[in-house]
Amino acid sequence: xxxxxxxxxxxxxxxxxxxxxxxxxxxxxxxxYWGWIRKFPGNKMEWMGYISYSxxxxxxxxxxxxxxxxRDTSKNQFFLQLNSVTTEDTATYYCxxxxxxxxxxxxxxxxxxxxx
Amino acid sequence: xxxxxxxxxxxxxxxxxxxxIECRASEDIYNGLAWYQQKPGKSPQLLIxxxxxxxxxxxxxxxxxxxxxxxSLKINSLxxxxxASYFCQQYYDYLNTFGAGTxxxxx
Numbered sequence: 001x002x003x004x005x006x007x008x009x010x011x012x013x014x015x016x017x018x019x020x021x022x023x024x025x026x027x028x029x030x031x032x033y034w035g036w037i038r039k040f041p042g043n044k045m046e047w048m049g050y051i052s053y054s055x056x057x058x059x060x061x062x063x064x065x066x067x068x069x070x071r072d073t074s075k076n077q078f079f080l081q082l083n084s085v086t087t088e089d090t091a092t093y094y095c096x097x098x099x100x101x102x103x104x105x106x107x108x109x110x111x112x113x114x115x116x
Numbered sequence: 117x118x119x120x121x122x123x124x125x126x127x128x129x130x131x132x133x134x135x136x137i138e139c140r141a142s143e144d145i146y147n148g149l150a151w152y153q154q155k156p157g158k159s160p161q162l163l164i165x166x167x168x169x170x171x172x173x174x175x176x177x178x179x180x181x182x183x184x185x186x187x188s189l190k191i192n193s194l195x196x197x198x199x200a201s202y203f204c205q206q207y208y209d210y211l212n213t214f215g216a217g218t219x220x221x222x223x
Contacts, residue, residue: 101207106159
């Protein structure tokens with residue numbers, strides 16, 4: 001069974017970088033696509049981007065200057081880095097498998113608060 | 117960006133009732149629409165993709181329909197385990213966008 005688990009700090013200071021890890025079991029990240037989605041307080045959801053089986057990436061243009069998605073295939077993990085965060089980046093962050101453009105397996109989510 | 121307008125924002129229904137949730141896209145999304153269910157404290161679960169295809173393992177009381185800019189999720193014979201939030205996702209455009217969600221409660 002495909003399982004994903006996010007990990008990372010729950011509190012980040014403004015202007016710093018947010019770094020999250022998604023650990024995948026039951027499926028190789030060298031197949032298909034793997035994405036990050038976030039859910040803001042108030043429930044709005046935003047697609048952030050994905051990394052493909054080959055390592056290519058695609059990002060939401062609204063984040064393009066701040067976001068980076070990378071991977072470590074030896075550990076079957078992929079990563080999210082979001083730079084220069086503000087309080088508006090406070091959200092629950094999810095990683096998910098992005099199969100034929102839908103998210104068919106999701107992690108449990110990690111709540112990240114941006115606050116000084 | 118394609119805007120997704122989801123309605124209603126909240127819904128109260130009785131066990132056994134049929135419930136319909138709608139999503140309207142700001143332009144034609146050619147059936148590139150998925151529906152998800154999210155229970156409190158849990159991760160979202162894919163229900164429907166390609167507007168009307170049932171994901172593996174999803175009960176048949178869930179169904180999706182629609183075309184163009186208007187899409188619906190129907191839940192027949194509402195069960196207690198269907199209490200959750202539901203949201204749509206359009207993926208016709210590479211910049212996927214989501215509806216604001218519908219919170220379904222029991223009356």
